[in-house]
Amino acid sequence: MIYSSRKTFLLILALLIPFGIRAQVTPERLLHANDEPQNWLTYSGSYASQRYSLLKQVDPSNVKNLELKWVFQAQSLQKFETTPLVVDGIMYITQSPNDVVALDPKTGRAFWVYHYAPSPAARPCCGIVNRGLAILGDSLFMATVDAHLVAIDAKDGHALWNVKLAEAAAGYASTMAPLVVKGKVIVGVAGGEFGVRGFISAFEAQTGKQAWRFDTIPDPDQPGHDSWRGGDWEHGGGAVWMTGSYDPDLNLTYWGTGNPGPDFNAEQRQGDNLYSDSVLALDPDTGKMKWYFQFSPHDPYDYDSVQVPVLANANWNGSPRKLMLWGNRNGFFYVLDRSTGKFLNGKPFVKVNWASGLDANGRPIATPQPAGVPTYPGIQGGTNWYSPSYSPSTGLFYLSTWENYGTIFEGVKAEYKEGTRFTGGANVSPVPGAENPTGARNGPVNTYTEAMASGGVVALDPATGDKKWKFEMHDVNTSGILTTATDLLFVGGREGYFQALNARTGALLWKQNLGGEIIAGPISFQVDGKQYITIASGNNLFAFALKE
Amino acid sequence: MRSQGQDRAPQYYPADIQYGAQIFANQCTACHGTSGDLIPGVNFRAGQFKRVVSDADLRLTITNGVPGTAMQPFAFSASELTSIVSYLRNMSSFDGRGMMLGNATRGQALFAGAGNCSSCHAVNGKGPRVAPDLGDIGALRTADLLHRTLLDPAGSMLPVNRPVHAVTKDGKAINGRRLNEDTYTVQLIDEQEHLVSLTKADLREFTVLKTTPMPSYKDKFSTQELADIEAYLLSLKGVK
Numbered sequence: 001m002i003y004s005s006r007k008t009f010l011l012i013l014a015l016l017i018p019f020g021i022r023a024q025v026t027p028e029r030l031l032h033a034n035d036e037p038q039n040w041l042t043y044s045g046s047y048a049s050q051r052y053s054l055l056k057q058v059d060p061s062n063v064k065n066l067e068l069k070w071v072f073q074a075q076s077l078q079k080f081e082t083t084p085l086v087v088d089g090i091m092y093i094t095q096s097p098n099d100v101v102a103l104d105p106k107t108g109r110a111f112w113v114y115h116y117a118p119s120p121a122a123r124p125c126c127g128i129v130n131r132g133l134a135i136l137g138d139s140l141f142m143a144t145v146d147a148h149l150v151a152i153d154a155k156d157g158h159a160l161w162n163v164k165l166a167e168a169a170a171g172y173a174s175t176m177a178p179l180v181v182k183g184k185v186i187v188g189v190a191g192g193e194f195g196v197r198g199f200i201s202a203f204e205a206q207t208g209k210q211a212w213r214f215d216t217i218p219d220p221d222q223p224g225h226d227s228w229r230g231g232d233w234e235h236g237g238g239a240v241w242m243t244g245s246y247d248p249d250l251n252l253t254y255w256g257t258g259n260p261g262p263d264f265n266a267e268q269r270q271g272d273n274l275y276s277d278s279v280l281a282l283d284p285d286t287g288k289m290k291w292y293f294q295f296s297p298h299d300p301y302d303y304d305s306v307q308v309p310v311l312a313n314a315n316w317n318g319s320p321r322k323l324m325l326w327g328n329r330n331g332f333f334y335v336l337d338r339s340t341g342k343f344l345n346g347k348p349f350v351k352v353n354w355a356s357g358l359d360a361n362g363r364p365i366a367t368p369q370p371a372g373v374p375t376y377p378g379i380q381g382g383t384n385w386y387s388p389s390y391s392p393s394t395g396l397f398y399l400s401t402w403e404n405y406g407t408i409f410e411g412v413k414a415e416y417k418e419g420t421r422f423t424g425g426a427n428v429s430p431v432p433g434a435e436n437p438t439g440a441r442n443g444p445v446n447t448y449t450e451a452m453a454s455g456g457v458v459a460l461d462p463a464t465g466d467k468k469w470k471f472e473m474h475d476v477n478t479s480g481i482l483t484t485a486t487d488l489l490f491v492g493g494r495e496g497y498f499q500a501l502n503a504r505t506g507a508l509l510w511k512q513n514l515g516g517e518i519i520a521g522p523i524s525f526q527v528d529g530k531q532y533i534t535i536a537s538g539n540n541l542f543a544f545a546l547k548e
Numbered sequence: 549m550r551s552q553g554q555d556r557a558p559q560y561y562p563a564d565i566q567y568g569a570q571i572f573a574n575q576c577t578a579c580h581g582t583s584g585d586l587i588p589g590v591n592f593r594a595g596q597f598k599r600v601v602s603d604a605d606l607r608l609t610i611t612n613g614v615p616g617t618a619m620q621p622f623a624f625s626a627s628e629l630t631s632i633v634s635y636l637r638n639m640s641s642f643d644g645r646g647m648m649l650g651n652a653t654r655g656q657a658l659f660a661g662a663g664n665c666s667s668c669h670a671v672n673g674k675g676p677r678v679a680p681d682l683g684d685i686g687a688l689r690t691a692d693l694l695h696r697t698l699l700d701p702a703g704s705m706l707p708v709n710r711p712v713h714a715v716t717k718d719g720k721a722i723n724g725r726r727l728n729e730d731t732y733t734v735q736l737i738d739e740q741e742h743l744v745s746l747t748k749a750d751l752r753e754f755t756v757l758k759t760t761p762m763p764s765y766k767d768k769f770s771t772q773e774l775a776d777i778e779a780y781l782l783s784l785k786g787v788k
Binding site for chain 1: 670672673677680681683684727728730732733735737741743745747786787788
């Protein structure tokens with residue numbers, strides 16, 4: 001009898017785990033993360049980035065019995081955007097600026113804390129934040145706000161190596177969780193508001209030696225450069241600040257790219273500005289690009305396309321197809337063929353007026369609004385970087401949204417000066433005539449939403465792009481989403497509520513006020529036979545499980 | 549050597565003063581001179597400064613530099629700053645002729661060889677995790693504290709690192725190094741290098757030992773060997 005290596009591996013794992021013997025996180029385990037739903041091994045739960053948990057202990061009939069098991073209070077008042085990893089009974093999280101904490105996931109007590117002191121030169125655009133980690137072997141990998149990549153011993157929290165990605169003083173930063181593929185740690189750089197030239201880079205996990213680098217803005221010797229004029233490309237943006245995905249069968253890793261620079265004054269960067277606002281399909285061994293798809297050519301609205309690429313295998317016109325599902329900040333929901341990048345379908349999921357639609361190739365039919373007229377969606381987008389979810393059980397794609405949200409855009413000339421803002425905008429949100437709210441935007445009293453926008457969760461049918469249901473929120477929704485094999489959907493929001501919905505109908509099944517904005521993704525894992533769900537809210541990480 | 553006044557540390561230690569003298573010789577003499585009196589208005593031996601009053605002032609001035617002057621900022625670790633300040637405060641009485649200079653390369657060989665340190669301690673992830681990784685110990689511990697640790701390990705051990713012995717109610721024995729503890733739980737790294745969290749109510753036996761498996765090197769190493777291994781440990785400043 002011949003066993004495949006995977007079967008043998010799973011057999012060994014099945015024998016080891018009941019006795020509490022922990023194996024290292026091998027590349028094989030990362031490939032088959034779905035085979036160990038008790039763990040959460042990558043930022044998005046698996047290489048397909050579906051944020052779909054196969055655990056079934058918590059279901060629609062008992063979700064009302066969830067109770068708080070513990071709280072971890074971050075030692076920071078910065079936004080808490082971390083998605084934990086859970087590996088064989090140990091949880092790893094990040095807290096601002098760049099600490100790593102190893103926790104007992106049953107009690108929330110810390111094993112150790114690794115402190116990294118970023119350079120004072122760090123100047124990330126939008127908060128000293130970090131979204132999480134990657135793991136391989138016994139090593140954790142964290143990108144830092146001063147644009148370094150650090151490897152840390154997962155057992156005792158000591159640094160193993162530290163490489164510089166780019167100059168923090170020039171506006172480069174990194175806030176994402178890296179992605180480990182086949183022994184390489186892949187990471188990108190933020191800095192799209194500082195006129196950086198973005199890139200994605202891979203490093204050998206063992207040594208930190210750079211394996212390859214892909215520049216998202218092509219130089220004069222690279223394909224795609226003719227989408228720029230003159231020297232505009234040198235500060236062309238295309239930052240990469242969210243984690244990618246990976247299809248092992250196609251051996252392609254997918255990464256979204258951010259806005260072109262300057263953000264809002266498209267006049268001073270003629271052309272399509274490749275590869276800004278695009279998804280790139282790269283060979284993880286070499287960094288060579290197989291295909292790209294640009295969502296928003298020549299973008300004047302800061303419609304970053306850094307959303308996590310969600311990979312799904314489903315029927316398309318009656319035949320199985322490898323799909324990529326993408327709820328874009330520009331307000332359109334896209335379905336692409338991830339083998340080729342071919343556009344299959346696209347439809348708005350919120351109010352959109354910057355384009356009247358998409359042509360047969362998925363290129364937007366631009367309808368720029370006259371001066372003084374609001375553009376929908378506004379600067380923050382119809383959604384943003386918040387992780388969506390795809391449930392193979394329901395076949396639906398779930399997305400957090402900003403509804404009825406517009407901005408009057410106005411581009412102004414931007415002068416590039418290294419390390420300073422290079423955005424070129426004099427924009428107004430909310431729209432004129434509406435009461436301009438003052439005071440705390442995310443505080444306990446909501447002074448913001450009526451004049452501005454509302455939020456929600458939408459369930460989209462990939463086959464048609466149509467909404468199956470919508471769960472409405474009074475305030476905008478900044479939360480990631482988790483779905484489970486029992487057709488539950490967990491989501492937070494700016495108001496601080498953590499909710500469980502019926503993933504088939506959108507009906508509210510359970511809610512808990514956690515008191516602080518939720519700007520992170522929920523996860524689920526199981527330890528000692530108990531299923532947990534965690535979410536960061538405000539400055540705390542909350543863990544829930546069923547009552548005893 | 550006892551200091552005077554509240555602006556100064558209660559005591560400056562010989563090992564720190566000596567390490568500070570080495571750093572001063574390498575980093576400071578180009579401008580300040582070997583006697584510390586080349587900058588007008590500043591004379592370290594005489595305790596004469598332009599702005600500095602307290603030890604904290606000294607640390608800040610060294611760390612931040614003095615804008616508009618040739619005094620640049622220096623990125624010294626806390627332990628290095630302690631040493632430099634200790635030396636500057638004792639420069640007039642310090643006799644460098646008796647200084648025992650350690651050799652970090654020889655110290656590294658002792659760490660792996662005769663000292664047998666690497667059978668328990670890793671350095672930047674290379675080695676076992678039975679005892680704490682020492683990859684950044686030179687930035688965390690002062691020269692004096694490293695010296696005392698080598699002579700009296702139990703007396704210098706951080707309480708959190710104490711060995712623990714636990715037996716669960718079903719009879720399973722667990723030994724390891726404590727990482728954290730509260731009223732109800734204890735977290736440790738066990739002998740198999742697994743992170744373990746125990747609920748005390750589930751334990752039949754739980755002991756925190758005041759001893760340490762680390763031997764004293766007081767009689768094991770010569771003064772020169774101690775200086776060598778201290779020089780090596782002081783060179784470990786973490787991954788940059």
